[in-house]
Amino acid sequence: MEVYGKALALAAGLLLSVAFAPAAVSSFDWKLPEGVAPPPVPIDNPMSQAKVELGRKLFYDADLSIDGTMSCATCHEQRRGFTDSNRTHPGVHGDPGKRNVQTLANAGYFRALTWGDPGVKTLEAQALIPIAGTRPVEMGFAGQEAVLAARLAGQACYRRMFGEAFPEVGGEVSMVTIAKALAAFQRTLVSFDSPYDRRRRGEAVAVSAEAERGERLFKAGCASCHAGPLFTDADKARFHRIDAPFAGDQGLGDVTGEAADAGRFRTPSLRNAALSAPYLHDGSAPTLETAIRRHRVAMRLGDRQVAELVEFLGTLTDETFVTDPRFSLPKPGCGP
Known part of the structure; x- marks a missing residue:
């Protein structure tokens, strides 16, 4: 999933001046195998169980696509190591996929998060690409990001979960908090027990x-x-x-x-x-x-x-x- 179109503008604030907190200062329980250090975490998006649970719910929710037919999990299936069995996956409007779906396993450790663009360096920035990107169109919210925020904010369940996950901004439902929650969940997708x-x-x-x-x-x-x-x-x-x-x-x-x-x-x-x-x-x-x-x-x-x-x-x-x-x-x- 690549960065193009309006998703680039949405991600700009998340791409610049990224600072990461040392893993040692985090109180989050990663439940990692012995000897495995957790992935780095941006200072402006500390880990919390409430944030991870929100990100997990969003990851599996087809409301993140414009017509309610596609979730993140549509292309990232757990049983396939969070990949997809198709060569490429079409978007909600039938646009052909550009590239094969890559695994999310251990993606929190990566400094390059797409097949060909070194500018996408954080999971927060990457999360916006399938939602609002245009080359290709995947989940279809380019230019209609406010519709997604209103859709989620209109559900009592999400109002509660955003409130618990982001008390510092009053539980704001926005593309920024959506991306941060998705990124927090994806950082927990650690695979070191083969x-x-x-x-x-x-x-x-x-x-x-x-x-x-x-x-x-x-x-x-x-x-x-x-x-x-x-x-x-x-x-x-x-x-x-x-x-x-x-x-x-x-x-x-x-x-x-x-x-x-x-x-x-x-x-x-x-x-x-x-x-x-x-x-x-x-x-x-x-x-x-x-x-x-x-x-x-x-x-x-x-x-x-x-x-x-x-x-x-x-x-x-x-x-x-x-x-x-x-x-x-x-x-x-x-x-x-």
């Missing part, structure tokens, strides 16, 4: 010999971009070209206008990748095998080695994350 993680913590978790060989291959040839515990360098806001530039969609080049940036895209995280087909920025790779083959560095690999890489990627599936009730569709009504 078999890979449990083995790293010293737990006795059996994996196949194929997966172990695949891990060695991965570290040798893939980990420079799919780096570290996030399995992406999006936390460093880096963009890469994996094969020839793509016709039409030039990725980073569409933003910078530089020929050297044509076909460069943000590295997607590989966590829960086995659940998130299809792959690549345009969803053109139906399987992990196909996606691996699209990388120049994989051209010399044999079928057995590609299969071993796929087997290793399967160990990054976090079943706890994709079934955690804290992240699922909330019950009707207000509050938890």
Whole structure:
């Protein structure tokens, strides 16, 4: 989901001079695995349980689309690691999607939050793009943001929840508070409990010999971009070209206008990748095998080695994350 049109103006105040509070000063209970630090949090949007619960309700509410047919969860399904099974997802008016839906797992740690625009650096700014963006139109509120605020403010449940989440502004219902609540919920979508993680913590978790060989291959040839515990360098806001530039969609080049940036895209995280087909920025790779083959560095690999890489990627599936009730569709009504 990319930043274009009026959503850019709406996001401007959230994009500039972002300051983050040290995780140590937060009293919010993240419920993270041992040894995992929480993501950074903007000073002007501290975490609270009331804010997270509001963000969760908004995330699953189709009222965030102009015709009431699409929620954030329409494209970000928990069982798929908060991705989507379509190559791209059309908007409420039938506009074709521009790019494949990326995972929200661990997005709070990222410094680049779209496939091709390094200017979108916070979840608060990104949240406004599908709601009010125009290239493409997704949820359809461009130019009608006041309609959304009035729609939510007209519901007693939301008046109560915004009041509890944002007492410092009198429970104001606005695009700013909507974005802040959505961002707070998305920061809780932390995934570090896969078999890979449990083995790293010293737990006795059996994996196949194929997966172990695949891990060695991965570290040798893939980990420079799919780096570290996030399995992406999006936390460093880096963009890469994996094969020839793509016709039409030039990725980073569409933003910078530089020929050297044509076909460069943000590295997607590989966590829960086995659940998130299809792959690549345009969803053109139906399987992990196909996606691996699209990388120049994989051209010399044999079928057995590609299969071993796929087997290793399967160990990054976090079943706890994709079934955690804290992240699922909330019950009707207000509050938890």
